[in-house]
Amino acid sequence: MFADTIAGALRRVGAATLDSLARLGFAARFSVAIVMHLPGAFRRLSLTLREIYFEGVLSLVIILVSGLFVGMVLALQGYDVLTRYGANESLGILVALSLVRELGPVVAGLLFASRAGSAVTAEIGLMKTTEQLSAMEMMAVDPLARVVAPRFVGGIISMPLLASLFSTLGIFGAYLVGVRLIGIDAGSFWGNMQAAVDFRYDILNGFIKSVVFGIAVSAIAVFEGYNARPTAEGVSSATTRTVVASSLSILALDFVLTVFMFRGVGV
Amino acid sequence: MSRATLDLWVGIFVTIGIAAILFLALKVGNLASVGSTPGYHLQAAFDNIGGLKLRAPVKAAGVVVGRVEQIRLDPQTYQAVVSMKIDRGFQFTKDTIASILTSGLLGEVYIGLDSGGDTKMLADGDRITKTQSAIVLEKLIGQFLFDKAAAGTAPTAGGPAPQPGAGSAAAGAAK
Numbered sequence: 001m002f003a004d005t006i007a008g009a010l011r012r013v014g015a016a017t018l019d020s021l022a023r024l025g026f027a028a029r030f031s032v033a034i035v036m037h038l039p040g041a042f043r044r045l046s047l048t049l050r051e052i053y054f055e056g057v058l059s060l061v062i063i064l065v066s067g068l069f070v071g072m073v074l075a076l077q078g079y080d081v082l083t084r085y086g087a088n089e090s091l092g093i094l095v096a097l098s099l100v101r102e103l104g105p106v107v108a109g110l111l112f113a114s115r116a117g118s119a120v121t122a123e124i125g126l127m128k129t130t131e132q133l134s135a136m137e138m139m140a141v142d143p144l145a146r147v148v149a150p151r152f153v154g155g156i157i158s159m160p161l162l163a164s165l166f167s168t169l170g171i172f173g174a175y176l177v178g179v180r181l182i183g184i185d186a187g188s189f190w191g192n193m194q195a196a197v198d199f200r201y202d203i204l205n206g207f208i209k210s211v212v213f214g215i216a217v218s219a220i221a222v223f224e225g226y227n228a229r230p231t232a233e234g235v236s237s238a239t240t241r242t243v244v245a246s247s248l249s250i251l252a253l254d255f256v257l258t259v260f261m262f263r264g265v266g267v
Numbered sequence: 268m269s270r271a272t273l274d275l276w277v278g279i280f281v282t283i284g285i286a287a288i289l290f291l292a293l294k295v296g297n298l299a300s301v302g303s304t305p306g307y308h309l310q311a312a313f314d315n316i317g318g319l320k321l322r323a324p325v326k327a328a329g330v331v332v333g334r335v336e337q338i339r340l341d342p343q344t345y346q347a348v349v350s351m352k353i354d355r356g357f358q359f360t361k362d363t364i365a366s367i368l369t370s371g372l373l374g375e376v377y378i379g380l381d382s383g384g385d386t387k388m389l390a391d392g393d394r395i396t397k398t399q400s401a402i403v404l405e406k407l408i409g410q411f412l413f414d415k416a417a418a419g420t421a422p423t424a425g426g427p428a429p430q431p432g433a434g435s436a437a438a439g440a441a442k
Contacts (some may be wrong), residue, residue: 046270049277057280096295161284168287171295190294195331198322199296207288 023227030223033144034152041149051154055116059162062111067166070103071095071173078174079182088184092193095174100197100206101262104167106254109213112159113246117221120151121242124225125235133226148226152218159214160207167206205261212253217246306333306354307391311365311378312346317401318376319367325351327380332357335378351378360385366399376401 041048078094124147127133133143171193178184197203221242228238316338325333333353341348353359362383369376380395389395 049274052277052280053273056284057276060280100291100295158280161281161287164287164291165284168290171291193295197296199292201322203291203296 026227027223030226031219034149034219034222037142037145037149038153040145041153044145044150047146047150048153048157051150052158055112055120055151055154056158056162059112059115059158060165062115063108063162063166064169066107066111067104067169068173070107070166071099071170072177074098074103074170075174075177075182079178079184088182089188089192091174091178091184092189092191093196095178096171096193096197097202099167099170099174100202102206102254102258104170105163105206105209105213106250108163108166108210109159109217109250110247112155112162112214113217113221113250114243116155116158117217117242117246118239120155120218120221121225121228121239122235124148124151124222125228125230125238128226128228129230129232129235131230148222152222155218155221156211156214159217160210163210163213164207205257208261209254209257212257213250216249216253220246220249306352308336308350308352309359309389309393309395310348310350311395311398312341312344312348313365313367313398313400314346315367315400315403316347316349317367317369317403319349319378319401320376323375323377325353325378325380327357327359327382332380349378358388361387361389361393362397363389363395364397364399365395367401369401 074095075091078091079088082088082090082094124133127143127147133147136143136146175186175189179186179189224238224242224245228234319335319338321335321338323335324331325335333351335349336352337350339348339350340346359380360383362385364381364383366379366381367376368379
């Protein structure tokens, strides 16, 4: 009896390990296949443009509005603390650096994962469920080239643009609150910001972060969609996994990238 | 949605995205004035650099002329060797004095360059020989307290200048 329980537990552990190893192998094979099909996404430019529309343009509203509000809240909270030290004029630095380095790429990435990544997974998963992908294969159309690669490339192109727009709107929101509402001098707001924000060090590193997040979210989204169980429940759990996995990988990647990009500052 | 409308929207999206990147680069990061200006390197050795940090500004007459690029300790002399990059447009004389200054009481630490009257100019890789170290507030306070204490004990010792020589002179006079 006892031996049976242990054997069952061991069997389950073994099955889970084998299953995740097989998933990992499939993910590796899938990544190689996507990379091989990347030039195809540019050859079929109209398909890629369509995906940029669905992933980028339709995400604009949520990105712009949240950027504006995040910037305005940062300005209010930052002013509250900075004014204790008589450093109101540094509000521009605080807002610009936190947006450009961290909040822009990370929050835009999280929003992008939940707005566009989930949609991509659901779309590909449903195509698989309704056997459209198999039908394409029957017609000698490679679904990786026709369906997956354009969505992957569209996400990589959209994400940095969305992150830059998020930071820009955030800084604009901070300007509205800080300069227009509270009354910090506009000259010192922009001047201090320009003196403190370095193009290569801050803006370019933030841009690189957003590109990396775009690759991570798009890869996870197309993989989960392609790998979904072909049932309604399978598509739903794949969509959930996309949002959870991309959010976690954005946060983890952000930590790793920050360690490499910004360590040793002010030594 | 027709092909043309879709293309138009994607075009608008990419345009405002690139405009946002340009805004960040030019208005926020001020790429136009400090970005990748070519420059030359100068070195200076200080006894104490205080709170000087990498990328701290180098100023002449209050104008930013360069940035601190590297700080290291010379193992022979135990001095801090600061390497700075100066914009190509600015030339300084050989007898320039480099001093570590602070803007305001709590402000940022920077290097101030004061040009002298020499006719020769510093070239790439040269070392500024005349330097003035940072003023460390704790040492300053310690010095002040020490002076205060010395001044306070002076009258009880019976002389205006409490020196060992004065004490022995007084002892000699008493004999």
